[in-house]
Amino acid sequence: QVQLQESGPGLVKPSETLSLTCAVSGYSISSGYYWGWIRQPPGKGLEWIGSIYHSGSTYYNPSLKSRVTISVDTSKNQFSLKLSSVTAADTAVYYCARAGYDSIDPWGQGTLVTVSS
Amino acid sequence: QSALTQPASVSGSPGQSITISCTGTSSDVGGYNYVSWYQQHPGKAPKLMIYEVSNRPSGVSNRFSGSKSGNTASLTISGLQAEDEADYYCSSYTSSSTWVFGGGTKLTVL
Numbered sequence: 001q002v003q004l005q006e007s008g009p010g011l012v013k014p015s016e017t018l019s020l021t022c023a024v025s026g027y028s029i030s031s032g033y034y035w036g037w038i039r040q041p042p043g044k045g046l047e048w049i050g051s052i053y054h055s056g057s058t059y060y061n062p063s064l065k066s067r068v069t070i071s072v073d074t075s076k077n078q079f080s081l082k083l084s085s086v087t088a089a090d091t092a093v094y095y096c097a098r099a100g101y102d103s104i105d106p107w108g109q110g111t112l113v114t115v116s117s
Numbered sequence: 118q119s120a121l122t123q124p125a126s127v128s129g130s131p132g133q134s135i136t137i138s139c140t141g142t143s144s145d146v147g148g149y150n151y152v153s154w155y156q157q158h159p160g161k162a163p164k165l166m167i168y169e170v171s172n173r174p175s176g177v178s179n180r181f182s183g184s185k186s187g188n189t190a191s192l193t194i195s196g197l198q199a200e201d202e203a204d205y206y207c208s209s210y211t212s213s214s215t216w217v218f219g220g221g222t223k224l225t226v227l
Contacts, residue, residue, distance in 0.1 A: 036216070038218075045120070045206065045218060045219070045220045045221040046163065046206050046208075046218040046221070047218065048208075048215055048216045048217060048218060050215070051215070059213070059215050060215070061118065062118060062213075063118075095162060095163075099216060101151045101210045102151050102153065102168045102169040102172075102210075103153040103168035103174075103208075104153065104155075104163075104165070104208060104216060105165040105168070105174070106165075107162040107163055107164075108162065110162050
């Protein structure tokens with residue numbers, strides 16, 4: 001059974017960089033699939049942030065591309081998200097997930113990141 | 118990339134059927150049979166309900182069904198139950214090798 005678990009600071013100051021890690025168990029990242037990050041501001045809908053293919057190729061939402069970096073560490077079977085120059089608008093629950101062309105599944109439980117001084 | 122268009126809310130009585138639409142473009146919904154649907158209860162992570170337009174994952178009730186015509190996909194829930202009350206999101210793979218979500222639809226079971 002594939003499981004994903006997000007980790008990282010729950011509070012980030014404005015203008016700083018948000019950093020999250022997603023640990024994957026039950027499946028080797030290097031075996032295939034895309035590995036992605038999705039966020040959901042409080043009371044709002046889902047937004048695709050970006051993904052990394054098992055080979056290391058990255059694909060980002062154009063609206064966030066200038067601030068996002070997704071990387072993978074196959075030795076630890078985890079992948080990471082960095083979002084720079086954050087503002088209050090980046091406050092959200094951040095989910096990591098495995099993505100295939102046909103679906104996004106499974107998802108991590110999500111982690112709330114608040115941007116505030 | 119623009120979000121897919123879903124109605125903000127739908128409602129129905131127990132036992133009835135409802136349909137949620139999801140409209141995109143030829144670069145996403147219309148260009149691929151890679152539409153999926155997710156159910157989200159408050160405070161929970163989204164749950165996959167339909168993949169590849171009309172397929173149900175193991176364990177998902179056959180009351181949930183999906184279809185697509187052109188640039189619009191649809192999710193139908195038949196025999197509404199109280200537990201179906203949740204937010205529903207559609208998603209599609211896109212020509213930019215990314216995924217895009219709909220704005221979400223709040224289903225109220227009256």
